[in-house]
Amino acid sequence: MLDQIFRKRQGAPLYRLITPCPADTLGPWATAFPDYDEVVGYSSLGHFFLRAAATQEYIVLYPLRGAAKSYGDYDTLEAFEAEVLKDPDFAAYVLRPEHVDEIAARLGALGDDEVYIPEPYPFLGGSDAPETYHKGDVWVFAQVVAHMGGLGE
Numbered sequence: 001m002l003d004q005i006f007r008k009r010q011g012a013p014l015y016r017l018i019t020p021c022p023a024d025t026l027g028p029w030a031t032a033f034p035d036y037d038e039v040v041g042y043s044s045l046g047h048f049f050l051r052a053a054a055t056q057e058y059i060v061l062y063p064l065r066g067a068a069k070s071y072g073d074y075d076t077l078e079a080f081e082a083e084v085l086k087d088p089d090f091a092a093y094v095l096r097p098e099h100v101d102e103i104a105a106r107l108g109a110l111g112d113d114e115v116y117i118p119e120p121y122p123f124l125g126g127s128d129a130p131e132t133y134h135k136g137d138v139w140v141f142a143q144v145v146a147h148m149g150g151l152g153e
Contacts, residue, residue, distance in 0.1 A: 013110070014095040015049070015085055017041040017077060023050060027143040028151035029061060033068055040077055042138055044100050046115040046145075049080070058084070060094065063145040064122055102130035113138050121145065 020038040023030040026048060030037075036050035036059055043049075048061040050068070058080045061068045074080040084090055091097060103116045110116070117136045120126035 013044060014091065014097060014100055015041055015043045015047075017049075017081060020051065020077075025139060025142075026061070026146070028146040029063070029142060032146075032151055033059065033061065036068075040080075042115065043095055044104075044110060044116055045094075045096060046117060046138065046141055047094060048142065049085075051077075051080075060084075063142060063149075064118075066123075066149045066151075099130060103133045106130065107133065107135055110135060115141055117141055121148070123149070 018039070018041050020040050023033070023037050023039055025039055029048070033050065035052045035055075036057075037053050038051045039048055040051050040058075041049040046063055048063070050059050050061055051057070056073045056075060057070060058072065058074055059068045059070050071080070071084045074083065085095070100116070104110075107116065114135045115138045116133045118126050118128050118132045119134060120132075122128045126132055
């Protein structure tokens with residue numbers, strides 16, 4: 001069943017794994033989490049997957065909460081994906097398939113480097129309801145949320 005959930009997301013995936021890029025791409029977040037030097041992916045709702053190249057530890061950055069959580073060490077990105085991203089509990093709580101379905105039905109599939117973004121942001125009083133979302137550039141989103149949250153000042 002879970003593999004079907006991820007397969008059906010080909011037009012509007014729950015997440016994207018990318019060729020690792022420097023964490024500096026996330027702007028001030030890189031300074032906030034200096035041990036994690038690579039971005040390896042992001043969710044359709046704007047969570048970022050970071051890796052510490054030296055230790056192979058992975059964290060998930062929750063920008064709208066201004067927090068991150070470690071999910072442990074994995075030898076490969078594929079192992080992290082299999083153990084964390086495809087975990088049913090992680091999918092339900094973080095990736096939120098039904099929520100993404102509602103948003104995608106209204107806005108359509110995401111393009112390259114796009115995520116669904118709620119307006120206003122929940123930390124500014126937004127409701128996070130599917131009808132409050134729009135599409136936006138994932139890298140701009142990271143920068144804006146960091147600055148609005150007081151990072152990089």
